[in-house]
Amino acid sequence: MTVLRDARERRVRTGGIELCVAELGDPSAPTVVLIHGYPDSKEVWSEVAPRLAERFHVVLYDVRGHGRSTAPRPLRGGFTLEKLTDDFLAVIDAVSPDRPVHLVGHDWGSVQAWEFVTVRRTEGRVASFTSMSGPSLDHLGLWIDKRLRRPTPRRVAQLVGQGAKSWYVYALHTPRLPELAWRGPLGTHWPRLLERAEKIPRGTYPTASLPRDAAHGAWLYRDNIRPRLRRPRRDAYAHAPVQLITPLDDAFLSETLYDDLDRWVPQLTRRTLPAKHWIPRTRPDRLAAWITEFVTSVEGGRPDASPATGKYxxxxxxxxxxxxxxxxxxxxxxxxxxxxxxxxxxxxxxxxxxxxxxxxxxxxxxxxxxxxxxxxxxxxxxxxxxxxxxxxxxxxxxxxxxxxxxxxxxxxxxxxxxxxxxxxxxxxxxxxxxxxxxxxxxxxxxxxxxxxxxxxxxxxxxxxxxxxxxxxxxxxxxxxxxxxxxxxxxxxxxxxxxxxxxxxxxxxxxxxxxxxxxxxxxxxxxxxxxxxxxxxxxxxxxxxxxxxxxxxxxxxxxxxxxxxxxxxxxxxxxxxxxxxxxxxxx
Amino acid sequence: MATAVNSELSVELSGFRRVQQLAYACAEAVAARLEPGVTEREAARMQRVWLRERGVKDWFHLPFAWFGDRTAFVNFRVPLQFFPTDRRLEPGMPFILDMAPVYEGFTADIGYSGSLGINPVQDRLMADLEAHRELILREVRERRPLREIYEDVDRLMVRQGYANRHRAYPFGVIAHKVDRVRERRWSPHLFGFGTQSLKGLAADALHGHREGWSPLWSRYRFSDHPPRPGLWAVEPHLGFRGTGAKFEEILVVTDSRDPEQSAFWLDDDLPHVRRWAEEK
Known part of the structure; x- marks a missing residue:
């Protein structure tokens, strides 16, 4: 039933749940781990993964509660970033125990990956990270904090702008209603909504598990957003080079969120793309090219590879x-x-x-x-x-x-x-x-x-x-x-x-x-x-x-x-x- | 008689050759001492001190130093921008040292391009300057009007893909005449130019105005005349997106009928010429 052709699947047990892990490409090549967002499953990568598999060992997994991975019981408290980090470590222990992996995250996958690339216990296990449309919650907390403390007109405008774009985050914090909506009309109409608003070509995506993924995934927000924004970690420095890909027409995240990123990431490469939020679906060629270039240069020992100095x-x-x-x-x-x-x-x-x-x-x-x-x-x-x-x-x-x-x-x-x-x-x-x-x-x-x-x-x-x-x-x-x-x-x-x-x-x-x-x-x-x-x-x-x-x-x-x-x-x-x-x- | 004239000329030329060698030696010495963090002002001072220690008392113009995109005169609008600034040298940055000392009454005016570490773009520019040195000499020997030679140099630059940056110099000159300067005990300078040399240039300009030539070699009508015998400091300056390169050295023009003798470079033993020879 998977849309990832020729993928080798295995199950990884960790912390009382079972994760569905798919692998493509030559296992002896550098490993690239793709992490999906919300409301998605690993199939969101079905266009990007085969393009990367020509050069790399590509690993995808369904985040707990999504796709064909099982959900924690009870759901509340089962989706904290600490537990997601456990899952990640379990997966890379299974697929690449000796070599650090290259992370790629979209949306909530990127939010998680920021955690993986900034906490101590993953040091040495992550070689690089490509982030799309998902900020670190700690950086976000400090971003908001800075703007509240010194509210210049520009900062207030940034705060209000992002606040308006985050309407769905507030909605997801209401109890039960989101689940009902996803299992009901929203789940049915979602593919058409995506096609119309996000210009996502029709095909095998989204998969049939969408209503369940979206309902479970609401706990990603409920378990993490409030605690992290209230008390952001002040030492969330990246211990690997990061490539930040920002889609400029993202309806959910504004570009200014990443203004201070150089403070947290010593080796940062910025990329921008005139596209909407779901770039793994709409711009797979561009993403595959940028990921390939970045991973290759990091493997070659040049973390800030691009010699281009031009303005754009x-x-x-x-x-x-x-x-x-x-x-x-x-x-x-x-x-x-x-x-x-x-x-x-x-x-x-x-x-x-x-x-x-x-x-x-x-x-x-x-x-x-x-x-x-x-x-x-x-x-x-x-x-x-x-x-x-x-x-x-x-x-x-x-x-x-x-x-x-x-x-x-x-x-x-x-x-x-x-x-x-x-x-x-x-x-x-x-x-x-x-x-x-x-x-x-x-x-x-x-x-x-x-x-x-x-x-x-x-x-x-x-x-x-x-x-x-x-x-x-x-x-x-x-x-x-x-x-x-x-x-x-x-x-x-x-x-x-x-x-x-x-x-x-x-x-x-x-x-x-x-x-x-x-x-x-x-x-x-x-x-x-x-x-x-x-x-x-x-x-x-x-x-x-x-x-x-x-x-x-x-x-x-x-x-x-x-x-x-x-x-x-x-x-x-x-x-x-x-x-x-x-x-x-x- | 002819031999007497020749020997007089050769004595004079050897004086010019000596000071040109001295200036290039200074450029190489200072370039070797440049390191990250040195400012343009410091580099200019290093040139001044080095030359004063070796007996230079007067200047055609005081030493200049340009770093980074200032080598291509990016966004230069007023002549004051030529003067050294507090811009600091960084690894990989191109630089140009330009100085015109007067030594024992002889004037040199030289330009030295280099970079701190490797700069492939500037290397390329320097290599492509060789064609300009050949073109200028060939066309001067053909006695083509200076204005047309200027335009041919322009065309060659465009063909090579570069911008003409000598047009940013005062009067947009690709070259100007230099001459012997009387040594005075006190020789003030005006906007970086020695008053003695300015006086010589002004006298030439007046003379030339009456006779239909100019000591400045530029794109304008006043340069619409065949090469005038004398010594010309020639300085083609290439610019390529924030990187500039030039050489400057003296071209001797005589009224001899023998093409070989009618124009020649004062000295071929210069850093850029040696470099081209090595690369072959």
Missing amino acids: ADRFGGQLVLVTGAGSGIGRATAFAFAEAGARVVAVDRDAEAAARTAELSRLLGAPRSWAETVDVSDEQAMEKLAAKVAAEYGVVDVLVNNAGIGLGGSFFDTTPEDWKKVLDVNLWGVIHGCRLFGRQMTERGQGGHIVNTASAAAYQPSKALSAYGTSKAAVLMLSECLRAELAGQGIGVSAICPGFVNTNITSTARFAGVDAEEEKRRQKRTARLYGLRNYPPEKVADAILRAVVRNEAVVPVTPEARGARLLSRLAPGALRAIARLEPPL
């Missing part, structure tokens, strides 16, 4: 980012910014040498891996080949940056059909191919992602000299907006970036319609000089792109002139039309 390293560490037009300008700067944040980078450009250079420097900056691909984004078949290759060799892209673009200036009547075709092929079709191919991979995986399209301030600022370019970029802007609406329900964000005048080599490669080669050269030089004097660096656009992904922004004008034009386009579109008539100073 917590968010992009280990993610796969593909940037087109990465051989120069904004694309290259963006690849570097992601590399600095610890992402794996695929640098795509039609100039092989430039792409290779970007990939090489990305590694120097902190990208754990990086690759160069030589592709012309306007070439449909080449893009299809690229998408297939990336999926097969590097994985599904987490962040796609459709940045490749070319410039074209001149009168509408001087712009030949060939000119039009060229601009639209690269600027619009390149983006369409990127979104189509890599966007589909993202939706098929169903674990979120982000698409960034580089539009332009010319997308909303008309100009008599930029009809073709502006048209292509306006199309990119609208495509991004439509796609954003379509993908919103699947956790995939879409952002359009409108840089403005940025000092890149687009000026020296731009075409000018209706002039001879010599005049074109002169204009290129002149524009390059003007852009050079303006000197807005592409690095700042790259920063804006990372910020847009982190905040999931829809349209991002970057330079002051781009922002000003955006504002005018809403307040005084007539002004933009007047600007459009000006002759560019070339």
Whole structure:
């Protein structure tokens, strides 16, 4: 009946109860113990465990009273953290008596694991701990204490915010009612609630034991919350490295709970994820990758492994980012910014040498891996080949940056059909191919992602000299907006970036319609000089792109002139039309 | 006659070579003494003391020291930010020492990049500076306008993936002329620059303004002229996301018709040049 395929099951007796323990993978490999939360059973890990089992000895067990483990009699007083620690020690004595284990906990599993990693009697038995959505009750008690003692406005707001998110905790403290609800209507409707509110894909989870698990589990709260919050331990220091994974849209726990964590954890790695509470169900690939990386680096003796120093390293560490037009300008700067944040980078450009250079420097900056691909984004078949290759060799892209673009200036009547075709092929079709191919991979995986399209301030600022370019970029802007609406329900964000005048080599490669080669050269030089004097660096656009992904922004004008034009386009579109008539100073 | 001129030139050059060697020796000595916790001010003072002990009395400019992301002039807006601060050196941090002592009337202006421990990014930047040294010499020998050479250096930096950081210097110079300086008993300095040297530079600027050249080599129109004979302190400065690297040394430009003699680096026995040779 278990949804964990090929799991070896055994029963471990301890303190008058029997725990159901499942094992996957090679027992000689490092042991990773997964602990489930409330109201769950070990099956909550059914997506993550097989992914980890390729590299590790994975152990899962049903917490007492849950799943196929038996419940203590009486229930009251049977779920204290001390007893849960006994259970944990009994399990690891059975599955890994000689080697310390790597702990992974979600929700109440994480609350328990904090206890395991901070009490003396488990010292030396825990090698590392990955925590998701479950704070230490001792840390939480002190967190509340600190805010009550010195209630600054910010602290009060944090307290009220978390207090509101904890409504279910109060509810669970009422006698009998929660049990009745779980064994009755709540138990029946729970799977549908999860699907609707938490976007959990339907399947074999939750299991049939849910009403009983949830009813028993109420005692986790009743036995521990009040005593621990009233008298938190003041020496709850972690004796192993900790990786903290925080889902940013968690309905039950706020991010600020972990603000003081560095005090308790000497070796802390922070990760954030734009997802809701049940990440073991909704983001198994990402979790498996982060757990694998963390466990591997701890095993290798490097507890704070990530060399990435970038501002958003917590968010992009280990993610796969593909940037087109990465051989120069904004694309290259963006690849570097992601590399600095610890992402794996695929640098795509039609100039092989430039792409290779970007990939090489990305590694120097902190990208754990990086690759160069030589592709012309306007070439449909080449893009299809690229998408297939990336999926097969590097994985599904987490962040796609459709940045490749070319410039074209001149009168509408001087712009030949060939000119039009060229601009639209690269600027619009390149983006369409990127979104189509890599966007589909993202939706098929169903674990979120982000698409960034580089539009332009010319997308909303008309100009008599930029009809073709502006048209292509306006199309990119609208495509991004439509796609954003379509993908919103699947956790995939879409952002359009409108840089403005940025000092890149687009000026020296731009075409000018209706002039001879010599005049074109002169204009290129002149524009390059003007852009050079303006000197807005592409690095700042790259920063804006990372910020847009982190905040999931829809349209991002970057330079002051781009922002000003955006504002005018809403307040005084007539002004933009007047600007459009000006002759560019070339 | 020609030999007399040559020998006079070579005597003069050996004076410049001596002070450039002295300055690089100072950079290496100070760099070896840098350790975690040393501040930029202390590093600048160490350079000053080291050179004064060895007979330096005047400066083209007082020694600078930049640590960490200040090597790439991150967020520099006003020239005062060039002056040494209380930023402390940490393991792995890049640093740049920049000094311009005057010794026996000869001026040097050098820049020395290094890091405390290993810094792969800066190593890479230093390695990539070699191409700039070659490019500058080649194009000066071709008598290309300085402004165009500046733009070619810019393009090479962009191709390499780096940002041009010498544009942050006063007037955005990649190089400036240096000359002999009369030794005075009292030589005050103004904003870190020796007044004697400033005087020389101002005289050159006036001269050049009349004749259509400039002692400053920059991206602007005033540099739109072929290389002017004399000694140029050339300082291409690369920046790459919070890490910077530069070298600075003297390029001799003459009016000789022989390309080899028309421009050459004053001295090839310098730390960065030796390093490139070793890596090959």
